[in-house]
Amino acid sequence: MTRATVCLTIDFDAVSPWLHAREFGSTPVKRSRGRFGADVGAPRLLDLFERLDVPSTWFVPGHTIDSFPEPCQRAVDAGHEIGHHGWSHTPPSDYESRAAERADIARGIESIEDLTGSAPAGYRSPSWDFSAHTVSLLKEFGFEWSSSGMAREFEPYELTEEYAPVDDPYEVGEPVEITEMPVSWQRDDYPALAFSGSRAFADEAAVFDHWRRQFDWMYEHHAGGAYVLTLHPQVSGRSPRPAMLRELIEHMAAKPDVDFATVSDALAGMG
Numbered sequence: 001m002t003r004a005t006v007c008l009t010i011d012f013d014a015v016s017p018w019l020h021a022r023e024f025g026s027t028p029v030k031r032s033r034g035r036f037g038a039d040v041g042a043p044r045l046l047d048l049f050e051r052l053d054v055p056s057t058w059f060v061p062g063h064t065i066d067s068f069p070e071p072c073q074r075a076v077d078a079g080h081e082i083g084h085h086g087w088s089h090t091p092p093s094d095y096e097s098r099a100a101e102r103a104d105i106a107r108g109i110e111s112i113e114d115l116t117g118s119a120p121a122g123y124r125s126p127s128w129d130f131s132a133h134t135v136s137l138l139k140e141f142g143f144e145w146s147s148s149g150m151a152r153e154f155e156p157y158e159l160t161e162e163y164a165p166v167d168d169p170y171e172v173g174e175p176v177e178i179t180e181m182p183v184s185w186q187r188d189d190y191p192a193l194a195f196s197g198s199r200a201f202a203d204e205a206a207v208f209d210h211w212r213r214q215f216d217w218m219y220e221h222h223a224g225g226a227y228v229l230t231l232h233p234q235v236s237g238r239s240p241r242p243a244m245l246r247e248l249i250e251h252m253a254a255k256p257d258v259d260f261a262t263v264s265d266a267l268a269g270m271g
């Protein structure tokens with residue numbers, strides 16, 4: 001029996017989020033952080049996963065696929081899964097209308113189809129947020145799963161159309177036949193390790209230790225759980241983080257009955 005499943009998930013944003021930079025707008029130096037992710041960070045992570053022989057799921061905006069095709073192709077050729085992450089990496093609540101959000105999702109699917117030859121099974125929303133229309137759009141486009149929500153910690157759950165007015169009790173609503181593979185800001189490199197505005201980054205060793213302790217907790221207390229770690233090439237691809245990531249993966253792999261899987265394979269195995 002699999003005691004723990006590890007899903008290494010990579011949000012390969014590259015330049016796309018910097019085109020929406022709210023503070024001072026999009027600038028060459030902001031965009032250079034994204035270029036680092038595409039030119040240096042992504043190859044470093046791909047090298048690491050190849051050396052350790054572990055699968056992963058890459059959530060790639062169409063903008064990244066169309067701007068930096070080489071590392072995207074390399075991820076596909078190495079057998080990593082490609083998930084949807086918008087075309088333009090617009091946070092869903094920023095779209096002016098359902099039609100605008102729908103068009104961006106459709107364009108993102110086209111970019112992935114051009115890259116892999118098939119439509120993606122999974123979606124991860126940019127900035128981990130949904131608009132009032134996102135769930136119905138995911139349903140319309142036939143996505144099988146999403147990986148953007150936080151209603152559970154280590155177990156998949158059903159996505160629903162919620163009822164959430166401010167002046168009435170909250171209702172979870174009916175399942176829409178899309179499985180949610182939960183994420184956590186606690187297991188995302190960006191808030192902890194990326195410089196943002198006036199916020200300094202955290203102590204790297206403490207962050208990797210935190211991730212290790214979370215895995216150990218799940219392994220001990222939540223048999224059969226899925227541990228989703230979210231990494232950005234422009235954050236975790238910077239030195240010396242690939243080496244620290246290697247130690248973390250080796251720590252997890254050394255325990256009995258631990259599987260590393262793409263999100264699609266993890267869900268198939270847990271279903």
Ligand SMILES: [Zn+2]
Nearest residue numbers: 011013126127
């Ligand atoms: Zn992203």
